Amino acid sequence: MDEERQRILKMMEDGIISLEEGERLLRAKGSEASSGPQADSKDHGEGSSSESRRSGAYRTDKKAAGSQKRKSKEDPFAMLSGFFDHALDRVKRFDLDFNFGPSVDFQHTFEHDESDIRSLDMFIQNGSLICQKWEGSTIRVACQVKAYTEESEDAARRDFIEGTDFDSRSGKLRFASRSGNYKVQAVVYVPEKSMDKMDVSTFNGDIRIDGVQTDNLYVKASNGAITVLHASAGYLAVETANGAVELKEGNIGSADVKTWNGSIHYDGSLSDIEAEALNGAITARYTSLSERSRAVLSTTTGSIKVITPREIRTEGVLRTNVGNYKCLLDNIEVKEEKSEFMQKYYQFVSNPDSTPTLRLEASAKTGAITVQDHE
Structure with missing residues (x-):
């Protein structure tokens, strides 16, 4: 029984199952232990039936899905099997580039005099979008098109x-x-002058932003990775349902970053960021900081790693449920520390007499949190 409990806790820590699912499994194991041999005999009698239920878990039909959900409450291990089937089904259904058959390829370029343009709104249903600055005086959209x-x-x-x-x-x-x-692979050439606002989005495809200047930058992909390099923006909002996010260098005032399935990585000197990943790791590497910087990072099944300059002051709060935390900074004052079952908390200050200051909040449900100086 202890080995099974350890196995469940390990799956929670590795992000294989969620916190709520792990708790149900642990409670179910506790109930089995208290019911004794009679319950074991009953389980053996129902083994083949339970296995049959698991094999049909999470079919796309709503009625079957609802029936399986009721069964999973009775059999937690059927629920676990259904979880994997459901996750696999979602991945399969998210392969959106399903065009096939005869096609023709061609190129076309759209162009507009930018003298009166203060904002851009760019969208592609299927393909990719690259927005980059250039020395020209017009806004140009160069498209490589595959027409089915x-x-x-x-x-x-x-x-x-x-x-x-x-x-x-x-x-x-x-x-x-x-x-x-x-399928459109578009490159948008933007003059070097600053815009008021840029909206860049795709339904199925990656997005890359390189070197643009704008007061507000909104980037969104339903299915695709997002990369923002050397951009200058007062506010940046990035969101993707399925894909990794990378932010590198640039001059960003504040940023909101979200991904459902994918990692988040930023490298540079963001002064204010809130980043959330449901299923993916978050890595933050600071090369420099403003006088007071803030980072709020959270992930459900992934890990968090923060790398800071050695000489700065860091005011940190780390929270995790079943993961671990490591704070490898020098000159640390521990303000508060708790290490209880399903709840770990660590509050600290490093280099208390130094400036600039990074205020850090990091939360991971099942993954590990690491804070360290530059490697």
Whole structure:
């Protein structure tokens, strides 16, 4: 029994099962232990039935899914099997680039005089988006297009141009390719002057932002990785349902970063960031800091690693349920420490007489938290 409890705790720590699922399994094990041999005999009698239930867990039909959910409450290990089946099914259904059959390839470039443009709104249904600065005076969108059609190249190009939004109104330039019949790899060339606002999004595809200047930058992908390099923005919002996020260098005032399935990595001198990953690790490497910087980092099944300059002051609060924490900074004053079952808490200050200051809050449900000086 102790070995099974340890195995469950290990799965929780590694992020294989959630905190709530682990608690149910532990409670179920406790109930089995108290019921004695009679319960064991009953379990052996129902083994084949339980196995049959597990094999059909989490079918796409809603009625079957609801029935399985009721069964999982009775059999926690059927619930665990269903969890893996459901996760695999979600991954399969999120492969959105499903076009096949005959296709034609061509290139097309949209261009607009940027003199009156203060904001950009860019969207691609299927493909990828790159936004980068250049020395030209116009805004240019260069598209490499794969059209899934039996038409000729000229006809496919004409249909693509007619079906793509590219227009300006009241100082806002909009580009949108909304049809799933095209896979569009677009490079948006933005003049070096600063914009008021930029919205960049894809439904299925990666996004890369490089060197742009704007007061507000919003980047969103339903299924795709997001990379922001050397950007200058007063406020940055990044969100992806399925993909990694990387922020590197640049000059960002404050940032909100979220991903459902993927890691978050930032490297530079962000003065204010809130980052959340449901299923993925968070790595924060600071090269320098403003006078007072803030980082609020949280993950459910991943780990958190923060690397700071050696000489700065760090005011930190670390929280984890079943994971571990390590604070490897020098000259630490421990303010408060708790290490209880399913709840660990560590509050500290490093280099209390130094400046600048990083205020850090890191929370991981099942993963480990590490804070250290530069490697």
